[in-house]
Amino acid sequence: MNHKIEKLKVILVDDMEDEHVIFKKALSAMDYIHLEFQSFKTAGEFEHYLDSASGIAAHIVFLDMHLPDKSGFECLKGIRSNPAYKQLVVAMYSVDKDERTISKCLGQGANIYITKPREFGLLKQRLKEVLRSCMQYHSMGMKFETFVRCF
């Protein structure tokens, strides 16, 4: 179903404080969308939030592949096995750009895979494109199953 989003709820799950800072900086540069940003350092913290969330938990979740308590991949499996979150938009990211890793993540149910660039400017640009893609998905009423993209 199409609907216009007034405020985009973005969640980041990453154990590195540096990443939180970088993401926040990159996201604050998005001038045309209102964002609500939340971050978690472990899969456990994030899963706890999901258990207690009501309404739309998030419009998009950025999930690091390497978390301290669980792999991002295992966390993704957990999300997808919960009926309430079968259609939660998940973007996995890593510096790994191997096609097998990408296919594995998208095949397991991630909607988006991002190869993390090292340069901040490029990351900012890439995140902007990801968010735009997410907005388009929500507003165009695209099919969830085939909403898969690689950045």
Place this chain on the structure above:
Amino acid sequence: MVCNIKFDINVAFNSLLKYQMEKAGVDYQIGEFGEVELFTDDREKIDALGKALEEFGFKLIDSPKERLVQKIKNIIAEMIDMEQMPMSKISCYIAEKLGMNYSYVSTFFSEQTHTSIENYIILQKVEKAKHLLLQQYSLTDISYMLNYSSVAHLSGQFKKMTGLTPTVFKKIIAIKRETA
């Protein structure tokens, strides 16, 4: 027993609409651009109808801006569905069809949807290509149906919009379906 169900989405939509309208006791007429004219001003009836239709994934749009955006989207969907892309510039074609000024239509659409008409069309074509790929149509057939000049052109645009080649995309969906 396993079988496939083939359906015509237009027939399904019209039947469902007819049923809901009759149930609500509202007379209606379907217009040229997919808009539905309701022959009633009874706000309560309209709201109840809107609620009933929402259950089936239909949304009643009555704000003039949203309606115009939807009209444009309907024209585009029809163009892609009929596998006929106009020879002239697409925005011009749409503007002509609506009887409106071309630059107004372009600007208006971009403002409302945060994307240009041209980009929206490419997105919709790629969505259709995905759908056809999963129905096992060949790339050659798909490029013809969606009016691409060649398979290379189709694959190129597909990769540009999704970051994946059509082949890898199919592989990923197959894995998803196995895992589900």
